[in-house]
Amino acid sequence: MARTLKDLRPVYVVGVGWHRYQNPSDISYVTLGVTAIREALADARLEWPSVESAYIGTALLGMAPGRPMLRHLGATGLPISHIENASASGSTAFRQACIEVASGLSDVSLAVGVDKRNPVRRESTGVDHLAEDAIAQFTHFSLLTNEYAHRHKVSFEDIARVAVKNHRNGAKNKNAQRQRERSLEEVLGGKKVAGSLTALQCTPIGEGAAAAIIASEDGIRRLGLDGGRAVRVVSSTARSERVYDAGLGFDAVLTKETAALALAEAQISPKELDIIELHDAFTVEELHYIENIGLCPEGHGVHLLKEGALDIGGRCAVNPSGGLIAMGHPIGPTGVGQIGEITTQLRGEAGARQHPGARTGLAHMVGVGAVCYMHLLQKP
Amino acid sequence: MEPTLLKPTLYTATGALLGGRCACGHVFFPMQTYGCEVCGRHGADLQPMTLTGCGRLLSSTVVHLHADKARTAPFAIGKVALDEGPVVRTLLVDPDREIAPGTRMVSRIVPIGDSTVDLRFALED
Structure with a gap:
């Protein structure tokens, strides 16, 4: 039978941060995103180069907005994946970061969600509906x-x-x-x-960012993080x-x-x-x-x-x-x-x-x- | 001149809906041959099936605001469970009245412009 997260090694949330959610503004998504990530790093008392992988939950920023944002934290060469899953984009990015750490591929991973209020584009499936446009x-x-x-x-x-x-x-x-x-x-x-x-x-759809840093017990020990503030997934x-x-x-x-x-x-x-x-x-x-x-x-x-x-x-x-x-x-x-x-x-x-x-x-x-x-x- | 159907792939001029039936028994709307949502059979295993346009209302709401300026509010939307099984979300003929869930409904072809008609649902006579 397939395994669950709990069957893999334990994973913990060690740092969280935000850029305030707000009405649409002229602030670039880069500012929104790096603000949340820097707050999460400070919360974990962790330096950016210790983060080994990044999952970016975003639905409305178009193709590959991650690297142009993350480079401003120092381009460490870490693997970057974009996760689009509508309203669940951020939750899915978090799940993937947890799986990455639980599987042992990373000791420390980042899940960050960032978006601006842009129009939603969905390709037609070719199957029409009576009134979906209304x-x-x-x-x-x-x-x-x-x-x-x-x-x-x-x-x-x-x-x-x-x-x-x-x-x-x-x-x-x-x-x-x-x-x-x-x-x-x-x-x-x-x-x-x-x-x-x-x-x-x-809900008022707006803009903002949120970040969470996920770590293994090995990562917490090796990097000297505060295990007392870690929360287990x-x-x-x-x-x-x-x-x-x-x-x-x-x-x-x-x-x-x-x-x-x-x-x-x-x-x-x-x-x-x-x-x-x-x-x-x-x-x-x-x-x-x-x-x-x-x-x-x-x-x-x-x-x-x-x-x-x-x-x-x-x-x-x-x-x-x-x-x-x-x-x-x-x-x-x-x-x-x-x-x-x-x-x-x-x-x-x-x-x-x-x-x-x-x-x-x-x-x-x-x-x-x-x-x-x-x-x-x-x-x- | 015959009026033009707004969505001729979905219904007929008499208000029948153009659905489909899979070899597994699943009835769906609208007709498509991509594949059955229940069992995955595709192509010729999915055959057209005309749905009567009769059903039971599950819920309705009067919409007061809509982003598309061409669609003037208020208008009413209903969720109808068709007698053959599929559930459709549809415009209701009466634009400003909620209807009690459970009410019997039937499809109607109504004019929506000079020479165009569209399918809506109304209370059964």
Whole structure:
């Protein structure tokens, strides 16, 4: 049988860094990227020449943007790979860097996500659709909101509470694109995009960068890194969409399948999760995903939300960074930034956003395709 | 003069949808011969199958904003599970009304310009 990450040698996150996620600006992607990498190197107390390989998660910068960025750190000749996997580009870059270190090919590897808000280009497959040209991402998730609210008899107001929580968390995060608390009235009263979805319930696509440095135990020892601040990656799982019965949304089922594998690989039950960073590009997604990860039965997510169980300090802090809704979703960086938030939380270094006693965290990302990526991190 | 179908590879002038069926039994829309999403059979194992255009609504939404200025909002989108199996996402005839999930739906050919028609879905009569 094929092996999992846990069957290979242990890997640790030893350094994390960001360039703040923000509205589109004139700042070059090179500045965004090297800022995040330098912060991650400083966090790990590591010099750039010790990094043996680099994976660059990016979806909107065109062909091979990595070397023109990394050369400004000193052109060491390290192998560079670009990873494009839609919203999951950063998560995939992180997975590849983990596999590189776990396999023994590198002792220290870099995953960096960087993007600017450029137009998306997708080649036609030659298979036409009835109305895909009229269906934006927010329309897909508005359909899902409509379905969820109807099936579980949940109000649109309650679904919008996800945004209130995540804006509150983002207000405490200096790397978040949106750093303002919002009342339920403000969230509901904003510009309507489709159905009940308002602008403050949707991610603001922007720009930014996030970096994570992954090391083996050999690397940590040899380079004299601080093992006490290292966070172990206990599983890495990825799946893509299959054919599901009509009425079973792929969004929920794909997350359910991937979560089951991730939790089994790490031998962790959903109850043990202290932190979840998940793909809340639209409010209803957070409810769908926590239910399918197994925090509660389907349709019960709103109860947890209203009890405060998903708040920082609650049963499981969901999107303490602010999530895609408040921290933002610059595409390439997003999945790497989730790893950074979980690492910061598990180290106990999250300051005003600290979830007390955080020991185990899950990063979840979906991408157009659809694909789903999950990583479980644990304090050693 | 006969009106022009906007997407003649997807449907007929009477509102039937041009789907396909694999030798494994999987029914899909639209017709293609690249390969079956369930079993991977391809070419002649995939044969055209006309779908009636009747189904059940899974969800609907009224879109208030759209990037393409040529498409004026509001318009409504529905997700319909066709009786033969495939799920399609389609424009609804009624542009500004959400319809309850579970409602029976049927395809309609509607004019969308001087001489062009397109397929939409509406409530079954």
